[in-house]
Amino acid sequence: MKKFLMMVVVIVMTAASVNAQNKVEDLRHEIGVTYGLGASLVGDGIGNGLSNGIFDSLMGRRWVNQKDFGTLSVEYFYHLNDPRAALGAIVCYSQTGEDVEDIDMKIVGSRMRKYFTLMPSFKYYWVNKDYFGTYSKAALGVTYLNYNEENHVGASSSDSNLYFAWQASLIGIEAGIPNLRAFLEVGAGEQGVIYFGGIKVKF
Numbered sequence: 001m002k003k004f005l006m007m008v009v010v011i012v013m014t015a016a017s018v019n020a021q022n023k024v025e026d027l028r029h030e031i032g033v034t035y036g037l038g039a040s041l042v043g044d045g046i047g048n049g050l051s052n053g054i055f056d057s058l059m060g061r062r063w064v065n066q067k068d069f070g071t072l073s074v075e076y077f078y079h080l081n082d083p084r085a086a087l088g089a090i091v092c093y094s095q096t097g098e099d100v101e102d103i104d105m106k107i108v109g110s111r112m113r114k115y116f117t118l119m120p121s122f123k124y125y126w127v128n129k130d131y132f133g134t135y136s137k138a139a140l141g142v143t144y145l146n147y148n149e150e151n152h153v154g155a156s157s158s159d160s161n162l163y164f165a166w167q168a169s170l171i172g173i174e175a176g177i178p179n180l181r182a183f184l185e186v187g188a189g190e191q192g193v194i195y196f197g198g199i200k201v202k203f
Contacts, residue, residue, distance in 0.1 A: 030077040033200070036195075067097040088122075124136055
């Protein structure tokens with residue numbers, strides 16, 4: 001993961017330095033990196049919450065010490081002849097872990113859930129200036145869930161599922177120079193819920 005992040009940073013900074021003199025309407029390609037919280041609630045999230053409740057009531061146990069990584073996303077967009085409109089794709093990774101506690105409040109096991117998401121996407125800029133922009137974004141795709149559970153007596157289990165994935169960002173705000181921007185989005189879906197942001201380069 002660290003090597004991947006370093007590679008993305010190098011690409012972003014190289015593209016930024018090469019294209020520093022361009023105007024925003026001349027920049028057709030866009031690569032962004034985002035981080036958000038509260039994702040993976042679509043599809044798996046509701047079922048997971050219901051199963052936890054049934055597990056608690058029937059077995060006298062509960063899931064505790066939840067550890068959320070959040071969602072790391074890399075997105076690419078190509079701006080069409082109308083530079084306000086762009087088509088692209090979003091790749092996301094997130095994970096969450098929990099411990100299971102028995103009726104005596106003793107930790108007896110744990111589980112890890114990892115989510116891999118791919119979503120084709122569309123973005124439209126309402127304002128598209130050299131140093132500032134606002135936009136809306138929508139994406140639809142699929143999430144692959146890898147699930148692993150183990151207890152302290154040595155037993156373990158694993159499973160995987162596919163879920164419908166989406167992202168709807170009502171408003172995004174970006175600011176910076178034409179080819180390098182910081183941004184913040186308000187929306188919900190696999191990239192994050194309510195607020196999430198990151199950095200993007202255009203070239």
